[in-house]
Amino acid sequence: MPTESGSCSTARQAKQKRKSHSLSIRRTNSSEQERTGLPREMLEGQDSKLPSSVRSTLLELFGQIEREFENLYIENLELRREIETLNERLAAEGQAIDGAELSKGQLKTKASHSTSQLSQKLKTTYKASTSKIVSSFKTTTSRAVCQLVKEYIGHRDGIWDVSVARTQPVVLGTASADHTALLWSIETGRCLVKYSGHVGSVNSIKFHPSEQLALTVRSSFCEILEEWRKEDTSSGTCFTCSVLSASGDQTAHIWRYAVQLPTPQPVADTTQQICGEDEVECSDKDEPDVDADVSSDCPTIRVPLTSLKSHQGVVIAADWLVGGKQAVTASWDRTANLFDVETAELVHSLTGHDQELTHCCTHPTQRLVVTSSRDTTFRLWDFRDPSIHSVNVFQGHTDTVTSAVFTVGDNVVSGSDDRTVKVWDLRNMRSPIATIRTDSAINRINVCVGQKIIALPHDNRQVRLFDMSGVRLARLPRSSRQGHRRMVCCSAWSEDHPMCNLFTCGFDRQAIGWNINIPALLQEK
Numbered sequence: 001m002p003t004e005s006g007s008c009s010t011a012r013q014a015k016q017k018r019k020s021h022s023l024s025i026r027r028t029n030s031s032e033q034e035r036t037g038l039p040r041e042m043l044e045g046q047d048s049k050l051p052s053s054v055r056s057t058l059l060e061l062f063g064q065i066e067r068e069f070e071n072l073y074i075e076n077l078e079l080r081r082e083i084e085t086l087n088e089r090l091a092a093e094g095q096a097i098d099g100a101e102l103s104k105g106q107l108k109t110k111a112s113h114s115t116s117q118l119s120q121k122l123k124t125t126y127k128a129s130t131s132k133i134v135s136s137f138k139t140t141t142s143r144a145v146c147q148l149v150k151e152y153i154g155h156r157d158g159i160w161d162v163s164v165a166r167t168q169p170v171v172l173g174t175a176s177a178d179h180t181a182l183l184w185s186i187e188t189g190r191c192l193v194k195y196s197g198h199v200g201s202v203n204s205i206k207f208h209p210s211e212q213l214a215l216t217v218r219s220s221f222c223e224i225l226e227e228w229r230k231e232d233t234s235s236g237t238c239f240t241c242s243v244l245s246a247s248g249d250q251t252a253h254i255w256r257y258a259v260q261l262p263t264p265q266p267v268a269d270t271t272q273q274i275c276g277e278d279e280v281e282c283s284d285k286d287e288p289d290v291d292a293d294v295s296s297d298c299p300t301i302r303v304p305l306t307s308l309k310s311h312q313g314v315v316i317a318a319d320w321l322v323g324g325k326q327a328v329t330a331s332w333d334r335t336a337n338l339f340d341v342e343t344a345e346l347v348h349s350l351t352g353h354d355q356e357l358t359h360c361c362t363h364p365t366q367r368l369v370v371t372s373s374r375d376t377t378f379r380l381w382d383f384r385d386p387s388i389h390s391v392n393v394f395q396g397h398t399d400t401v402t403s404a405v406f407t408v409g410d411n412v413v414s415g416s417d418d419r420t421v422k423v424w425d426l427r428n429m430r431s432p433i434a435t436i437r438t439d440s441a442i443n444r445i446n447v448c449v450g451q452k453i454i455a456l457p458h459d460n461r462q463v464r465l466f467d468m469s470g471v472r473l474a475r476l477p478r479s480s481r482q483g484h485r486r487m488v489c490c491s492a493w494s495e496d497h498p499m500c501n502l503f504t505c506g507f508d509r510q511a512i513g514w515n516i517n518i519p520a521l522l523q524e525k
Contacts (some may be wrong), residue, residue: 354375361403449493
């Protein structure tokens, strides 16, 4: 019995050895079989303890390595031919080159060069990917100080737009879905004027670039505040103004009102908040208390003076052309209209967008207009030559372009629902010069022209600051005690104001004034 047991064990070992030898032969010849057209399924059916996905990946990688060495081998053969040619030319001079040694050296050099290139490519890719990961976790504590200074609370619905007067007196304007537009004292937070009696949402507000005028837009309406006349009063400074509004009945109305600025009071210091990424999330229920109508004590305008024709649909935005003698409006009727302010006549109707317009903006020093649309494009309209009105189409986003604004020089910055912001050079429209990728849809952006800082209001209640090259500088603080609690709709810079140099508004029914320490913001850029 022991003898039979020993012979059986020897037979099994011999059988396993033959099987292992056969398997090694099959694996050794696998590349040749694959070259001859053997299906991958047959190769994957061979005995292996590796998972099929891992084995498939290894086979693909080894195939790439084999192809690289095949290329090196071909190059080696070509070098051998060149060496033979050189030897034939030098034979008459009694010189010869050891082709075998030289070819080995050249082959080694080529292989080393190819390996070096591959290594460098892997290092570059690794550094780029890790830098993105690190930057996403990197706090901006050392980059900037962002202080919440004032909250402007009084609207009963979300605020679509915020704007700051560019001339004295510097006041804040807000446009809301509650069918009103309000003017505020920046220093005191007091409501100065209330526009009511509208039948639709107020979508935009813009002040005149050089005179004491403003332009606001609601659902198919715009308003122009004009003719500020300064008068001394015992309680502050009073200005008499007129308003132009465009309505859903295809008319525009001129409104006149008087605004009285209160005497500024000393501003109490607020707790300084460092911009960071670790603020506590707040509840959606924590919204400003607006049970008391803070705008009830300020003048309310309801009766128009004159009227003019306008769009066929909702007017979503408006802006002044340089000089302030013309205004442009953007509408859901897929057109933008250019009006003469003095004669109230329609000068041009800008057509071409395939879907509703979302925003319009004018160049600060040239007769240029940019319009944004839900058709994923924005268009540049050139009115510098009265006889030629050229149009350029920018196609770089994959979703609705929510806004596009001019900056200094020949740059345009566009934001989109595709969660990106792109910086464009008007002299080269083929591709953006910088792209900012974020984690949420972007609404009406604004650029600090002097310092070239972009303020991005997001759907996810955040406000982030970037430079023109796409480097993130800061995120405005948001916690259970401060910051926006709903979608942030718009941002507006006021670079020269000593108290607040950035304003934001959102659907939490409040506008916020911020003080951004720009030197500290740019110091560690």
